[in-house]
Amino acid sequence: MAPAVAPPRVSARRRRPGVIALSLALIAAGGAGVAVLLIQVGNRTDVVTVVRDVQVGQVITENDLGKTSIALDPAVKAVRSQDMDSVVGKRAAVELKPGSLLAPSQVTKDSLVQAGEQLVPIGLEPKQIPATALVPGQKVQLVHVFVQGATDTGEASDATLQTIGGRIVKASGAAPGTGIVVVDVATSATDGPRAAAWVAAGALRLVLAAPDGS
Incomplete structure (x- = not known):
């Protein structure tokens, strides 16, 4: 009679305490990450958005604005939803585009053209546009230059350079094909007609003033 064969011995898998501890730590970290994500998703802020194009200086109406809830950095x-009534009736300090959040600095209670001022539109060719962005409120100097064959504007010779102080109200985008940018500049009512004459004669150049307005 053949001897009985003992069944194979299955040894218990040895568990290392270090591996177990690492596994528990990873599970805990993963749970903490999920918790942080849930907190971030839940911590939302109701803010005001722009739903229609609003030009610089235009009065903002309730129909121009909307509300949304986002996780805000x-x-x-951004203007909070509960403060929306405080911006309705004010003017756009910059051009507002649909789909953007409304920031407090983008609205103003003041008219961009003050009493006693006139608005002079100036067309600038690509070579005359400074690399620095033209933004509303920026101080500028309108300079009269001599142009060969230009119509006499009644100004003195180049020996006495003529300048007019102004402030940018709006700058358009570059026109397709020509690249010309139209800049609306507010000047005093007494200087407005003179600046317009310089523009008509092609004898005006726009110079950005120093940051302190000098």
Whole structure:
């Protein structure tokens, strides 16, 4: 009679305490990550959005605005939904585009053209446009230059350079094909007609003033 064969011995898998501890730590970290994500998703802020194009200086109406709820970075300044009534009736300090958040700095209670001022549109060719962006409120100097064959504007010779102080109200985008940018500049009512004459004669150049307005 053949001897009985003992069944194969199955040894218990050895569990290492270090591996178990690492597994528990990863599970805990994953759970913490999910918790942070849930907190971030839940921590939303109701803010005001722009739903229609609003030009610079235009009065903002309730129909121009909407509301949404987003997870807002603390560094982003946006008008809260509960403050929407405070911006309705004010003017756009910059051009507002649909789909963007409304920031407090983008609205103003003041008219961009003050009493006693006139608005002079100036067309600038690509070579005359400064690399620095033209923004509303920026101080500029309108300079009269001599142009060969230009119509006499009644100004003195180049020996006495003529300048007019102004402030940018709006700058358009570059026109297709020509690249010309139209800049609306507010000047005093007494200087407005003179600046317009310089523009008509092609004898005007726009110079950006220093940051302190000098």
